[in-house]
Amino acid sequence: MKEIYLDNNATTKVDEAVFEEMRPYFCELYGNPSSMHFFGGQVQSKVNEARNRVADLLGASPDEIIFTACGTESDNAAIRSALDVFPDRRHVITSRVEHPAVLTQCRNLRQKGYRVTEIGVDGAGRLDMEELKGAVDDDTAIVSLMWANNETGVIFPVEEAAGIAKAKGALFHSDAVQAIGKIPINMAASGIDMLSLSGHKLHAPKGIGVLYLRKGTPFRPLLVGGHQEKSRRAGTENAAAIIALGKACELAGLHMVAENTTVKAQRDLLQDTLMRAIPHARINGGGAERLPNTTSIAFEYVEGEAILLLLSEFGICASSGSACTSGSLEPSHVLRAMGVPFTCAHGSIRFSLSRYTTDAEIDTVIRELPPIIARLRLMSPFGREHLQGQK
């Protein structure tokens, strides 16, 4: 069965051109970029080229790019560094809807005696800016807020938030893992100090990330050892993956317009048609500015895992904010923070598209999903009494 892959916020296909770019750096050009000989040197120059390509996509300078192993490492490095450079500041601010890479780290800091504020969101997933303004004080070391939410695609006003943080002398970090490659980002005109990127969300392989570090921002490395990455991240460079990420960033720049026109149109068609075909449904974060590729739809009176497994029968790959899929027992913290009613918190499905998504694939989902929801509702003890009048 051919997959219809609409789970690109989880991970993406490695672009063939990206794979070709990295292929020689395993068996042939396997030198260590830090070596003095010609054999390492030729890898070094490709790593430099990759650094330039990443910097170009972000509107950054190559010196500001630190290669890491993943988005999670970048997030951890950013927050730990801020606490190390401001030992007298004991307050950290984040949001209630962050990725666990940030949220778990912040909650662990609370155990260590730090004051941690988690800013709330409204019903559409928009950040409570007034709460943020009231929370930042002279004790705040770092404010870490995601650029765009992985589950709903809701975009936060990170530039404005960065301004609020800087006014009190705090550092500002943004987990931009979901945003990069989907919406234009220009760090040259930004007040953000640190930014996290993950390769496998933009058609590079897994196991490569970036921490953007604004020039002049004080920094203490998470990993120490060798002098790689100007001593800001020790450990032999994952040269092949770095080279792949460079190519992926170049392609992301080329496809940025398509992402916001073609992909967005497919996403809109998918969600609008489903909303018309299926009663008792709502778009999570539908009232907010969102990424062009993401839609999260909550279906009342059905459970997400059951929907996903029935979709899977048609080759359709999506994800769910439901508890049962993750092994936890409560619906996602993002949906709960948004106050999504309990009648549909368990039945949310996220579709995340990419530039590889075809119109035919969208048509398949539009055809197959409504009967799946109807079937599960008929099976549900709550389906009938609440769904009088459903087609």
Added chain:
Amino acid sequence: MWDYTPIVKDHFLNPRNVGDIPDADAVGEVGSLACGDALKLYLKLDADKDRIVDAKFQTFGCASAIASSSALTEMVKGKNLDEALAISNQDIADFLGGLPEEKMHCSVMGQEALEVAIFKYRGMDIPAHDSEHDHGHAYPDYEGEIVCKCFGITDTFLKKVIETNSLTTAEQVTNFTKAGGACGGCIPKIKELIAQVLGEAAAKPRTRPEKLSNMKKMQLIQEVLERDVRPLLWADGGDLELIDIDGSRVQVAFRKACAGCASSGNTARMVEIKLRDLVAEDIVVEEVSA
């Protein structure tokens, strides 16, 4: 992705007996929308009002909840009420070829709905179930003090599940009942309940029987492995499988974390001691790789 057995998948994709019975003799309803799963079970009895001639279900929940409900309806048909009451949640899981441990609460929900239906039919006092309450009482037939506030689960119910399934860790209790799976605030209390149940079990003297037929011996060996040995291994992420019993020679294979574990020799010895204590003095446990 969950590692569901083909039987679970079959009962999820082709559920048996979905729907309602308008003139049902007994109806059992557990769970709620807020909890994330709910089951309404309908039973139709024969003219003597003793044997179950038809069973149907409506379920809101994940694949394993639907499969457990479907399995339950198949299992109860043709049984009289007492036989039906003897069905345990483990029986439902076994019928399905096993459930991932994180999903055992689905089999518990099935057993619970069955019990509620029959208790209600027999006129036992059960508070009316409000299907839309927010995180209310998931298992309405169990009086007692609410331990897990998130899922509305009482101490009486938890102790019953801990005892019947020989649970030894708070994590297992969460997998079987959901209690403690949300805010986690009740986990210390769950640990206390486990200690209480284990204490009560220990108080009951269990001794080796005087004389055993070969058949009885084999049964007892299996029972001790299920009740006393496997839960201990689960607690460390391991497991074992009984391969063969030949007289007093018991062949086991270690699974999961126990497989290839350097101290599996000690574990085999532990199993042997348990079996010698509770079954027969001459038991020899052998580890095989099958």
